[in-house]
Amino acid sequence: MSTAPKTLFEKVWEQHVVVEPAGEPTILYIDLHLVHEVTSPQAFDGLRLAGRKIHRPDRHITTVDHNVPTTSAYDRLHIVDQISAAQVNALRKNCAEFGVEFFDVQDASQGIVHMIGPELGATKPGMTIVCGDSHTSTHGAFGALAFGIGTSEVEHVMATQTLPQSKPRTFRITVDGELPFGVTAKDIILDIIGKIGTDGATGYAVEYAGSAIRSLSMEGRMTICNMSIEAGARAGMIAPDETTFAYLMGRRFSPTGKAWDEAIAHWKTLPTDEGAVFDRELHIDAATLAPAVTWGTSPGMHATIDGTVPLLADAKTEADRKSFERAYEYMDLKPGTPMEQIAINTVFLGSCTNGRIEDLRAAAKVIKGHHIAAKVRAMVVPGSQAVKRQAEAEGLDEIFKTAGFEWREPGCSMCLGMNPDILQPGERCASTSNRNFEGRQGRGGRTHLVSPEMAAAAAITGHFTDIRKWKQQEGEQR
Amino acid sequence: MEPINILTSKAVPLPFPNIDTDQIIPKQFLKRIERTGYGEFLFFDWRYDVDTPDIVKERPDFVLNKPEYKGAQILIAEKNFGCGSSREHAAWAINQYGFRAVIAPTFADIFFSNAGKNGIILVRLSEEDVQTLLERSTKNPDHELTINLEAQTVTDEEGFHATFEIDPFRKYCLLNGLDDIGLTLRHKDDLDKFEQKHDKDVWTAPKAS
Ligand code: SF4
Numbered sequence: 126m127s128t129a130p131k132t133l134f135e136k137v138w139e140q141h142v143v144v145e146p147a148g149e150p151t152i153l154y155i156d157l158h159l160v161h162e163v164t165s166p167q168a169f170d171g172l173r174l175a176g177r178k179i180h181r182p183d184r185h186i187t188t189v190d191h192n193v194p195t196t197s198a199y200d201r202l203h204i205v206d207q208i209s210a211a212q213v214n215a216l217r218k219n220c221a222e223f224g225v226e227f228f229d230v231q232d233a234s235q236g237i238v239h240m241i242g243p244e245l246g247a248t249k250p251g252m253t254i255v256c257g258d259s260h261t262s263t264h265g266a267f268g269a270l271a272f273g274i275g276t277s278e279v280e281h282v283m284a285t286q287t288l289p290q291s292k293p294r295t296f297r298i299t300v301d302g303e304l305p306f307g308v309t310a311k312d313i314i315l316d317i318i319g320k321i322g323t324d325g326a327t328g329y330a331v332e333y334a335g336s337a338i339r340s341l342s343m344e345g346r347m348t349i350c351n352m353s354i355e356a357g358a359r360a361g362m363i364a365p366d367e368t369t370f371a372y373l374m375g376r377r378f379s380p381t382g383k384a385w386d387e388a389i390a391h392w393k394t395l396p397t398d399e400g401a402v403f404d405r406e407l408h409i410d411a412a413t414l415a416p417a418v419t420w421g422t423s424p425g426m427h428a429t430i431d432g433t434v435p436l437l438a439d440a441k442t443e444a445d446r447k448s449f450e451r452a453y454e455y456m457d458l459k460p461g462t463p464m465e466q467i468a469i470n471t472v473f474l475g476s477c478t479n480g481r482i483e484d485l486r487a488a489a490k491v492i493k494g495h496h497i498a499a500k501v502r503a504m505v506v507p508g509s510q511a512v513k514r515q516a517e518a519e520g521l522d523e524i525f526k527t528a529g530f531e532w533r534e535p536g537c538s539m540c541l542g543m544n545p546d547i548l549q550p551g552e553r554c555a556s557t558s559n560r561n562f563e564g565r566q567g568r569g570g571r572t573h574l575v576s577p578e579m580a581a582a583a584a585i586t587g588h589f590t591d592i593r594k595w596k597q598q599e600g601e602q603r
Numbered sequence: 604m605e606p607i608n609i610l611t612s613k614a615v616p617l618p619f620p621n622i623d624t625d626q627i628i629p630k631q632f633l634k635r636i637e638r639t640g641y642g643e644f645l646f647f648d649w650r651y652d653v654d655t656p657d658i659v660k661e662r663p664d665f666v667l668n669k670p671e672y673k674g675a676q677i678l679i680a681e682k683n684f685g686c687g688s689s690r691e692h693a694a695w696a697i698n699q700y701g702f703r704a705v706i707a708p709t710f711a712d713i714f715f716s717n718a719g720k721n722g723i724i725l726v727r728l729s730e731e732d733v734q735t736l737l738e739r740s741t742k743n744p745d746h747e748l749t750i751n752l753e754a755q756t757v758t759d760e761e762g763f764h765a766t767f768e769i770d771p772f773r774k775y776c777l778l779n780g781l782d783d784i785g786l787t788l789r790h791k792d793d794l795d796k797f798e799q800k801h802d803k804d805v806w807t808a809p810k811a812s
Pocket of ligand 1: 476536541559
């Protein structure tokens with residue numbers, strides 16, 4: 126290998142090249158394959174049909190998340206929807222047959238697949254990680270190269286522990302400066318998507334850098350990397366540092382003793398070298414950021430909380446104009462409406478974007494001592510069993526319940542509404558998830574993406590509310 | 604996967620950017636464990652009105668429901684087609700509905716890869732060329748296009764002629780209908796050698812302890 130300065134991405138990529146056949150894509154080794162019930166049944170079937178085994182069961186971790194009810198432990202074990210039940214049962218059977226580790230609905234380690242990888246310490250710096258799920262980009266927060274794949278690729282990884290891949294280009298997004306009061310990781314990534322567009326990073330592996338990114342906790346970093354796919358990126362990465370190591374230390378699948386020291390020594394070699402060249406760069410000044418709320422049907426369509434639904438004249442291209450018109454209609458919003466005047470009737474706090482303990486703490490802090498507005502239905506769905514336990518140990522569940530929130534069992538829930546948690550047509554939701562596509566949370570449902578703090582404030586007032594003023598009213602210091 | 608080379612067919616115009624995979628195949632159909640039978644659910648929420656769970660009505664104004672477009676094997680859309688969720692069900696639905704090719708200015712990465720694995724030709728043309736084709740197919744539903752994969756061209760009888768780029772390996776796989784796993788297993792020796800070395804590095808193991 127050459128000694129020219131390299132990016133984090135290039136280092137991880139090079140360390141996983143199995144072979145580079147002439148004129149063909151590179152065969153890349155995959156360290157960890159995460160599996161869930163929705164995108165795997167056809168892959169297991171494919172293996173069976175071809176008489177193949179899973180090449181490396183030890184590099185697979187499986188759980189159920191998308192389909193599981195969140196109402197009660199009983200409901201999870203007795204799924205009423207027969208088609209969902211069949212899918213969950215298929216995974217149970219497949220894991221037993223192919224010998225892969227499976228965290229079932231009531232397992233202490235169950236949760237959204239992108240939550241449990243990090244929680245278990247399975248997700249580590251410098252690894253390659255894939256999953257039949259686009260938000261696999263989440264794991265890049267640890268300095269792993271992590272990306273979503275389709276079901277044919279799921280089968281390919283199962284059979285060979287590799288994937289044929291073309292090398293993406295590199296794109297560094299540097300966010301420098303101190304984040305203003307009330308601005309979160311969610312607002313950073315929404316701002317980025319708004320700036321570069323939902324296809325702005327297509328074909329690129331993005332590295333997030335800069336002092337504002339460094340200052341984030343692992344939870345915040347995961348929120349950012351999670352939504353890389355919303356800008357079309359193949360992957361999003363953040364270089365590992367002391368925050369990363371502290372998070373990983375002592376986790377179930379983290380190395381210990383001498384192996385830990387060896388791992389740390391390796392992880393410290395991963396950050397992008399001084400002078401390494403990226404194919405593209407973007408700089409953002411953190412001081413310019415404000416809490417964001419999406420108004421349309423793609424994550425790039427957002428305004429700041431003190432802004433308005435944009436005018437048609439704000440559309441930059443003909444394509445944007447068409448999207449705007451369609452979005453006004455679907456979202457039932459008039460151009461020029463101040464964001465703070467938009468009333469909501471549902472609040473969803475959860476998902477692999479913002480279903481972590483820090484998110485729940487932040488929201489609980491906002492609602493403490495308040496009650497949700499009349500006619501608002503609000504639910505908290507912790508992203509994993511571990512988050513749920515932790516939150517309950519800290520008494521957050523009581524704060525939520527006292528404020529009128531439903532306190533649920535872990536899973537994807539209303540992020541995509543494959544289980545019974547869906548929006549009814551016309552319902553308007555402040556959601557901490559990642560996609561505001563038409564019908565994403567239920568046919569005819571209207572989704573506005575926000576940070577956990579902003580979702581919490583909206584639950585209390587019944588409309589979007591500037592968390593910066595809220596915090597001032599509360600007399601809080603950050 | 605079926606080999607494909609020359610495709611002549613009328614085309615369905617879907618003049619929107621950012622068509623995401625949630626629209627191509629909504630989540631309720633992702634619960635199935637089969638790999639077939641998705642064609643009838645393609646663009647479900649745009650194609651049908653659902654009054655009650657049992658009463659599903661076609662929306663006559665949606666392009667796929669117009670009789671004149673039945674049988675088309677080419678779909679034309681605007682930029683960033685297939686963005687969002689990684690669900691391969693989107694590629695299955697498109698394929699099983701009967702489309703063998705999609706023409707757009709750009710495609711999202713994961714969809715791009717999924718489509719290739721299902722024998723769907725994705726043709727990237729300039730915004731301008733796509734607009735021309737959208738207009739022609741909107742004006743005349745019987746307007747036929749020819750996609751020639753070998754030659755990497757799109758043509759019609761009104762003199763339209765455009766060439767498109769495609770990765771040579773992807774082209775080779777599409778032309779020959781090749782299965783990826785089989786191709787990778789040709790490198791089994793390299794894989795074994797790699798694993799012997801790689802397994803020694805403790806930080807590569809998901810379960811280090
Ligand atoms: S929480 Fe939402 S985005 Fe995350 S894995 Fe589940 S469905 Fe996908």
